[in-house]
Amino acid sequence: MRIVVDLNRCQGYAQCVYLAHEVFRLTGTEALTYEPNPDDARRLEVERAAAACPVRAIMIDRLDGAERGAAS
Amino acid sequence: MTLAATLAELVSDFRANGRIVIVGASLAGLRGAEALREEGFSGSLTIIGDEPYEPYDRPPLSKQVLKGWVPAEHTLLPRFREVDAQWRLGVAATGLDRVARQVRLADGEQVPYHRLLIATGTRARPWPNPAEAALEGVFALRSRDDAARLQRALAARPSRVLVIGGGFIGSEVASVCRELDIPVTLTERGPAPLVGALGGVIGEIAAQMQRDHGVDLRCGVSVASLEGDAAGHVRRARLSDGTTVEVDVVLAALGSIRNVEWLQGSGLAAGPWGVGCDAGGRAFDINGVVTDSVYVAGDVARMPHVLYEYQFLAMEHWDNAVFGAEVAAHNMVNLEPHYRPHLSLPGFWSGQFGVNIKSVGVPPFGDEIVFTQGSVKDRSFAAAYGRRGRIVAAVTFDHGKWLEYYARLIEQSAPFPPPPPGWDRPDVMEPVPAEFPAPGVPTAIPDVVLTGHDPNERRAEFRPRGH
Numbered sequence: 001m002r003i004v005v006d007l008n009r010c011q012g013y014a015q016c017v018y019l020a021h022e023v024f025r026l027t028g029t030e031a032l033t034y035e036p037n038p039d040d041a042r043r044l045e046v047e048r049a050a051a052a053c054p055v056r057a058i059m060i061d062r063l064d065g066a067e068r069g070a071a072s
Numbered sequence: 073m074t075l076a077a078t079l080a081e082l083v084s085d086f087r088a089n090g091r092i093v094i095v096g097a098s099l100a101g102l103r104g105a106e107a108l109r110e111e112g113f114s115g116s117l118t119i120i121g122d123e124p125y126e127p128y129d130r131p132p133l134s135k136q137v138l139k140g141w142v143p144a145e146h147t148l149l150p151r152f153r154e155v156d157a158q159w160r161l162g163v164a165a166t167g168l169d170r171v172a173r174q175v176r177l178a179d180g181e182q183v184p185y186h187r188l189l190i191a192t193g194t195r196a197r198p199w200p201n202p203a204e205a206a207l208e209g210v211f212a213l214r215s216r217d218d219a220a221r222l223q224r225a226l227a228a229r230p231s232r233v234l235v236i237g238g239g240f241i242g243s244e245v246a247s248v249c250r251e252l253d254i255p256v257t258l259t260e261r262g263p264a265p266l267v268g269a270l271g272g273v274i275g276e277i278a279a280q281m282q283r284d285h286g287v288d289l290r291c292g293v294s295v296a297s298l299e300g301d302a303a304g305h306v307r308r309a310r311l312s313d314g315t316t317v318e319v320d321v322v323l324a325a326l327g328s329i330r331n332v333e334w335l336q337g338s339g340l341a342a343g344p345w346g347v348g349c350d351a352g353g354r355a356f357d358i359n360g361v362v363t364d365s366v367y368v369a370g371d372v373a374r375m376p377h378v379l380y381e382y383q384f385l386a387m388e389h390w391d392n393a394v395f396g397a398e399v400a401a402h403n404m405v406n407l408e409p410h411y412r413p414h415l416s417l418p419g420f421w422s423g424q425f426g427v428n429i430k431s432v433g434v435p436p437f438g439d440e441i442v443f444t445q446g447s448v449k450d451r452s453f454a455a456a457y458g459r460r461g462r463i464v465a466a467v468t469f470d471h472g473k474w475l476e477y478y479a480r481l482i483e484q485s486a487p488f489p490p491p492p493p494g495w496d497r498p499d500v501m502e503p504v505p506a507e508f509p510a511p512g513v514p515t516a517i518p519d520v521v522l523t524g525h526d527p528n529e530r531r532a533e534f535r536p537r538g539h
Contacts, residue, residue, distance in 0.1 A: 002150040004129055007421045008391050011473045012428060025141075028426030029452075030470045033136045036129055037146035061150035 002037050002061040003046060009057040016049035016058060024049060079407060086186065087405050090115040093175055093183055094157075095165045095334075096191030097121025099129065100370030100393035104189050105155040107401035117157040118183055120175065122164035125216060131390060133219035134244040135423055139251060140227055144220035165192070168338040170366065186365065187404050190335070190347055190355065191397065193371040194328035194388065199236070204298040208305040210322045213241055225321045226252060233257070234309050234319040236295050238265030240422045242325030243278065247424040250285045257288040257317050262509055264291055270431065270467055272507025273441050274455065277448055277469070278429075285425045288317075298322060328388065330372050340366065346374035346386045351413040353400030367404055369396040378415060379482065380437050380464070389420045417479055421472075427451050430472045433465030433482045441506040442489040445496045446471055453498065454478065457506055458488025 003023075005016075012030035016023070023046055024034045038046055050058035073081075092108060094101045097119050105119055121127075128147040136142040160177065167176035174182040196212035199205035209230075211222045226233070226249065233249050235242045238260030249256035262268065264275025265282060282289045290311065299308040309317045332342040340363070341348035341356040347368045348356040353375070355366040368375075370393040374386040387396075399414040406412075419432040438457030446453030446469075454474050457465040462485050466478030474493060481490050489503050 002148050004150050006391075007131065008389075008419045008430070010421075012470075027423055028428065028470065030428035030472055031423030031426065032428075033132070033141070033423065035136070035142050035146060036132055037142075037148055059150055059152070062153060063151040 001040050001043050001046065003034070003050075004036060004059050005032060005034055006057045006059065007032065009055050010053075011055055011057075013054050015052040015054065019049040019052055020045040083405070083407055086115070087111075087113050088115060090405075091118075091184060091186045092116070092189065092404065093118045093120065093185035093187075094189040094191060095120045095175060096189075096193055096331075096370065096372075097123070097127055097159070097161060098191070098193055098370070098393070099127065099149065099390065100191035100193070100397040101189070102127040102149055102151075102155075102397075103394050104191060104369055104397035104401045105157055106151070106153050107398040108405065109153060109155055111402055111405045113401075113405045115186075117155065118160060118185075119155075119157045120160045120163065120165050120177065120183065122162070122178075123215060123217075124162035126159070126161065128216055130214070130216075133216065134213060134241050135248065137219045138223050138226060138245060138248045140223060144216045144223065147216060165334050168335055168340070170338055170340075170363075173365065188366045189397075189400055189404065190366065190368045190372060191370045191393075192331035192334070194330050196324070197326040197329050199298070199322075199324040199326070201297070204300075204306075205324070206304075207298060207300040207322075208303070209320050210298060210306050210324065212324050213245065214328070222321075222323065226254060230254060230319070230321040232317070232319045233321045233323065234259070234295070234317055235323045235325055237325035237327070238262070238278075238289075238291070239268065239325060239327060240266065240420075240424075242323065243282070244422060244424050245323050245325065246282060246287050247285070250287060250425070255286075255288070257290065257319070258282065259290045259293050259295055259311060261294045262291065263507075265289070266429075267507075267509060268436070270435050271438075271441060271457075272509075273504060274467055275507070277451065281425050281427065281451060328371070330386075332372065345384075346372050348384060349373050349375050351375050351377070351415065352403045352411045353396060353414060354403065367400040369393065369400045375414065377418075377434075379417070379485070380434055383437075385418070385434065387418050389418060391416060391419060417482060419475075419479070427469050428472055429467065429469055430475050431465065431467045432475050432479045433457065433463075435465040435467060435506070436508050437464045438488075438506050439508070440488065440503040442501055442503040443498045444490065444492045444501065445474060445498065447498065456481075456488065456490050458503060461488055462486065463488040463490045 023038045127149045164178045196214035232255040235258040246258045264279045266278045267275035294312045296310045330346045335342040349368040353367045371388045374384045376382040422429045438459045440458045443455045452470040454468045454471045
């Protein structure tokens with residue numbers, strides 16, 4: 001699956017880190033890094049993390065692997 | 073039929089049967105394509121990109137990818153809706169004929185358009201000596217392939233990395249090196265890292281932070297030459313102060329060059345500064361007259377910003393690519409009076425040395441800085457930039473939750489120094505010179521960036537000054 005975090009919006013509440021610690025990590029107290037293309041097996045925890053984000057900074061692919069068009 | 077009805081029919085006919093070409097298949101190109109479909113455009117859509125990959129996100133490349141946590145190919149951007157486009161990936165646009173309304177591709181094909189969105193972004197400025205740049209172990213960092221190559225080099229545990237340039241990319245890479253426990257030397261021509269983007273006062277804090285983390289930081293020096301061994305691998309750098317550094321990996325982090333060469337002869341206001349356009353993303357021609365069929369978004373766009381005396385700003389930031397593309401897409405399928413302006417406040421972030429650096433507004437527009445919250449010693453603080461008695465920007469180190477407070481003040485043209493939010497006050501709150509380099513003094517980051525929230529509802533308005 002594919003995600004992107006709007007790190008302008010992110011304020012380091014770290015709810016995502018608790019809910020999906022394999023996908024989201026804090027470096028220090030506020031700087032978030034993450035796996036942008038986590039394994040599909042993590043979808044449920046990533047969705048929970050996105051729902052729990054107080055500033056709604058986590059955005060998830062809405063095509064769910066369907067027609068992305070770009071042949072590469 | 074009335075004129076209004078005729079125009080409305082034109083718009084609806086274009087939305088159904090028009091032909092739009094987007095040049096640039098990165099963040100701005102993708103979000104522009106999605107926005108066009110969201111706006112109801114159901115005509116033909118072609119997306120052209122010189123890299124062979126579908127759109128991917130660049131900010132992770134200098135951080136989690138280099139660290140080796142995330143593979144470079146794991147940066148594909150999420151899609152928010154189907155775009156039903158013809159993708160032409162791995163083939164660069166090489167020319168634009170605005171009379172025939174055609175984009176020329178590297179393989180000779182001519183792609184016709186009714187409306188064109190230019191989103192070709194920037195590339196890394198290469199090390200200026202081509203023979204030295206070709207040495208094994210010399211890197212730049214902009215693309216996914218760049219990141220994969222540099223990551224492999226770091227994973228091989230080099231004896232020392234030299235980072236040339238103390239802008240954000242250079243500083244982030246130095247940070248990754250230290251996290252990986254790799255010795256690193258960083259050279260910066262200016263007096264401190266980040267000085268072009270944030271000024272000398274903040275630069276001095278960044279410099280101390282780098283040294284505390286073991287970076288061998290050399291400011292006020294440049295790299296005179298790179299030397300390789302018999303096998304053509306870089307081994308040594310000669311600095312302008314006469315010293316040498318033994319290295320086996322070199323990153324040239326010299327800022328960016330805008331991808332405008334393909335527009336030569338097109339008659340657009342395109343040059344090293346980017347492509348000039350209005351705040352609605354409509355490109356200017358070479359005479360400074362706005363065009364009706366060519367639009368610009370993302371890093372390559374340079375547009376006036378109402379909060380900054382209508383100066384033309386190139387905003388090389390993530391939010392700018394997203395919102396600029398959405399605004400341009402909206403305006404591509406609408407007519408006056410339904411045009412929208414791109415008025416987001418610039419903003420960016422950078423994670424380095426365990427600290428989250430964020431900014432809002434345009435710091436180099438200010439000439440004074442005042443610390444308003446927190447502690448410089450703890451590297452957890454907020455500071456505001458001012459010019460002529462009004463706040464124009466703010467920066468935070470691990471104080472990101474407060475950035476919105478400052479963003480609102482900037483949008484209101486609030487007085488400088490601003491009222492602190494009421495707690496967490498530093499001992500000294502006196503404005504001091506922000507110490508930006510004089511114009512013309514080269515730094516790694518010569519340009520300004522931009523972001524914001526819900527730009528669709530933003531509008532400019534004039535207000536009396538002086539309060």
